């Protein structure tokens with residue numbers, strides 16, 4: 001389905017002299033029809049396998065292709081994948097279905113490679129022309145699926161190389177793996193556990209995203225200025241929650257009530273870059289937010305030497321949104337409670353207390369509508385995508401060391417403040 005040239009992060013195909021297609025035979029392929037149904041899994045084999053109804057439904061009609069961007073570096077791969085999706089969505093005629101797909105080594109971290117599956121039932125059979133054009137630009141690898149008269153499905157590479165073109169494999173059903181494939185690449189692609197890892201991503205982007213250099217300079221500056229080694233530190237209280245749960249309202253009130261310093265992540269100094277990085281694929285966007293936490297951490301270290309510090313969003317937000325976006329489908333696909341994915345980064349300053357504001361989806365929507373401000377794309381998704389909101393909420397609650405305490409934020413602002421002050425006094429001796 002994809003070629004050797006598409007190097008997945010941390011994983012390299014072992015034998016480059018083998019046929020390209022043959023090297024995909026150790027992998028399992030996943031096609032995601034929609035967020036609510038289970039993906040369809042299949043493998044490639046030199047022998048025909050059993051037939052099953054799911055494969056029949058997927059392969060049963062139209063012309064079928066899978067496509068993947070071909071790139072060397074992870075930054076280029078991530079960006080090309082997004083460009084490929086845009087190009088396919090723009091060029092494919094009505095009657096073509098475009099599904100997210102991926103191939104992976106079952107339960108092997110970092111083995112996931114993403115692509116797209118096309119099913120063309122359009123009047124003009126436009127998909128073949130579109131994928132061939134994209135391939136001619138030199139950035140895309142295409143596999144074609146056909147049906148034999150006896151009902152077996154076959155996979156072959158769409159290529160100019162005759163030997164490669166003639167190599168054919170059977171499509172056979174594969175069992176669902178223990179861990180959902182979309183969880184395999186989270187570490188250091190969606191969630192970063194050390195500053196150096198996020199830093200490297202922005203370094204790798206600096207040619208294509210010049211703003212990366214400015215962000216890295218700010219990280220350096222803040223690290224130099226930070227003084228995290230003082231003995232006595234005032235409490236550091238983080239307020240977390242989905243959009244419009246009342247974080248801004250509460251953090252401002254807490255600042256006044258406690259005579260505290262109010263900080264946020266991402267910090268003010270990154271505000272000018274946010275839109276730019278929000279438009280980038282997850283690898284780059286998440287690295288940007290991860291670095292934002294380290295800048296905020298340096299500010300916390302300085303400020304907490306002389307006053308309590310309140311922080312509006314911090315690592316819980318970065319990780320929860322990243323995990324919920326990376327993991328496709330339902331909440332059950334999230335990494336299990338206790339997974340290393342939910343562990344706090346070893347080099348990031350830990351707060352004294354993390355409070356997660358919680359309101360019902362209806363109340364949140366009422367507040368959002370009442371406020372009427374622009375929302376980021378991700379926040380708009382929260383509104384329309386119930387599944388995504390549930391995954392963010394659940395991921396927040398699974399994060400460990402420190403875990404968050406859930407606060408019912410549906411009462412009046414004064415009541416919420418009262419409740420939270422009470423918690424802070426109990427937990428932080430303030």
Ligand SMILES: Nc1ncnc2c1ncn2[C@@H]1O[C@H](COP(=O)(O)OP(=O)(O)OP(=O)(O)O)[C@@H](O)[C@H]1O
Nearest residue numbers: 242243244245246247248249367371411412413416
């Ligand atoms: N306890 C509350 N009861 C009713 N309305 C509230 C309460 N707290 C905040 N609001 C209102 O809800 C809206 C969202 O609040 P706020 O801006 O504090 O949320 P937020 O979590 O900071 O959102 P964002 O993450 O988007 O910045 C505002 O209009 C605010 O006045």
Ligand SMILES: Nc1ccn([C@@H]2O[C@H](COP(=O)(O)O)[C@@H](O)[C@H]2O)c(=O)n1
Nearest residue numbers: 265266289313314315317318321376378
């Ligand atoms: N520490 C943080 C803070 C935010 N994000 C990302 O930003 C979005 C929500 O921020 P708002 O300012 O709109 O409330 C959300 O999409 C998060 O992905 C983050 O990653 N880390």
